[in-house]
Amino acid sequence: MDYLDPQKRRTHRTRLLIGYGLTALVVALGTVILVYDAYGYGITRGGNIIQNGLLFVDSRPSGAKIYLNGKYQDSQTSSRLIMPASAYQLTLKKDGYRDWSRRFNLAEHSISRYVYPLLVPSQLKPQVEKKYSGSPGLVTQTPSRQFLLVGQPRAANGGFIFDEFDLGDLKKEPTPRVLPNNLLTADKQGGDQLVDIEWSTDNRHVLLRHDFLGGNEFIVFDRSDPPSSFNINQMFKLSPTLVNLRNKKIDQVYIYLSSGGSLQVGDTRDGQLAKPFLQGVLAYKPFGSSLLSYITAEDAPAGQLIGRIWENGQDYKLNQFPRGELYLLDAAQFQGHWYYLAGSSGSNRVAIYKDPLNYLKDPTVEVAAPLAALRISGGQKASFSTNTRFIGIQASDRMAVYDLENKDTYAYQTKSSMAGLVRWMDGHRLLGLSGGTSAIYDYDGTNFQTLVPTTMPSSAFFDRNYERFLSLGMPGPDGTVELQATYMLAGSDLPK
Incomplete structure (x- = not known):
């Protein structure tokens, strides 16, 4: 019997060890290949080693052909492509639509996503x-983008009437919504108009400013039940410079008076007006129910302004910048972090801060360092994109944009016809x-x-x-x- 023969037992053991060794070698080699493949390494047909990147491409609508550097990739949106690291010109083509194109660099071992292209019909x-x-007069849309209010042209001494269109079903006849005349001051003097300030998140109420000869007033308009609308000026018996909804709801409002720069809260449920909690405010932007940022000249050196953050009764200095005629102020959350900016048209750069309160509240730090800065002078408007990923500042025909996800900055001049x-x-x-x-x-x-x-x-x-x-x-x-x-x-x- 073979197992009793020492020579055959040694031969069998040797074969097993060789088999185990070869198996381990194959596993190790396969692991190395998989690891290098995962890191983007590849081999061309000529035997050259290359480093790849991963590219995701999508479009709205889908089904667009994908071209890289003018070569069709035998793929349509949406697709996942493994490509050698290089500079590319990505072009999307679809019958009946205009081409979409963009240059980009695909780095080795990286992932690039272009899943946002919007194709515009040729005609x-x-x-x-x-x-x-x-x-028509004022045209305004609910935050959900489902309803559109279009102000009918006003007849002589007529009131404000909106046509409400359902964008989900335009076959429906528009519903007329009438703003009660008893909420308006001097509505028959002529030259008056409505301006939308902001919508509530309930998609039902919109805060309007009624401008007329000699002044203005603020009205909360209920599009579903117009008789339930109310006039802020009449309710609190004052003439505010600006009104904003607190936490995007109508039960409480921020009331701002430019004379003295006071900011206070009014409760629309009982008509009670709280004492001012801030003074010397030049501009402000509320977020939620207990957070806002504002700009003030108090305690600022000559020719300078200070950006501050107010949270739950506590006040923190964010930054300092030159005076200007226009104020740039905004904040938003992106991927769980708060981003702030404060500046003016007199600045030649506007700093962006990430979670500044974490540092301002720390007694050992008490200073927030900027994450980045957008270099643009004469800024007129600052705003976050609807997904809050991008921060844009416009100055006439110039734009500066910061990408919070990729940490990229873009500065360009818009079309001269804009x-x-x-x-x-x-x-x-x-x-x-x-x-x-x-x-x-x-x-x-x-x-x-x-x-x-x-x-x-x-x-x-x-x-x-x-x-x-x-x-x-x-x-x-x-x-x-x-x-x-x-x-x-x-x-x-x-x-x-």
Whole structure:
């Protein structure tokens, strides 16, 4: 028997050890290959070792062909591509749509995501939803982007009437919403108008400012039950300079008086007005119910201003910057962190701070260091994108944008035809007017696209899925103005 033969036992043992060794070698080699593959290493057909990166590409609508440096990748959106680290020109093409393109660098062992491209139809075809006898008044949209209020042209000595459109079902007739006349002061003097300040998160109430000859007043308008609307000035028997909703709800409001710079809270449930909790405020921006940032000249050196943060009755100095005619002030949360900025049009750079309260509350530190700074002078407006990933500052035809996710900064000049201030359309695009036409472009200034002619300063209002937008057309020869709906879809993507 073999197991009794010492020679055969040694041979068998040797074979087992060799087998185990070869198996271990194969496992080790496979592990090394998998690790290097996971780190982006690859081998070309010529035997050269290359380092790869991972690229994710998507678009709205999907089904666009993916080109890199002009070469079709045999893939359509959405796709995952493993590519050698290099500089690329990414282009998306789809029949019936304009091309989308962007240059980028794919680093070794890295992941690049371009999942935000919006394809614009080659031909946009506006359809008339309603024709008005003249230019409508205020046009404003709920935060959910489901309802649009369009102010009807006012008759002589007439009141304010809105047409409420359901953007989810434009086949419905618009619902008239009438602002009660007893809430208005001097509404029949002529020249008065409504301006939207902010919407409540309930998508039902909107804070309006009524401007008239000799002054203004603030009104909370209930679009679902207009008779329940109320006048802030009448309720608290004062004439505030500015009013804001506290925590985006209507039960309490911040009331600001520029004379003395006082800021106080009014309770709309019982009409009680609390004593001012801040003085010397030049500008402010509330967040939630117990947090706000503000700008003041108190305790500031000559020619300087101070940005401060107020939280639950505690006050902290954020930064100091030169005086200017316009104030830049905003804050938002992104990926669990708070980001702040405070500056003025007199600054040539605006600092961005990450979680500054963590340092300002620490008695051993008490100073917040900036995360980054946007170099731009004469800033007119600062704002976060709707997904709060980007911070944009506009100064006339110049833009500076900071990407909080990738820590990148973009500075560029907008198209010369762009008029006025732009606003964020969504998380990655800005929207404005260009030569009497609505226009959009990406956060980095690329992919500038004109849409349709319009007279509306806000350019266009999109539905929830960004598949259709409403805008006001150019006045006709008889002075009539059409409210138009335009699909951002083409061909087979259009609803059946």
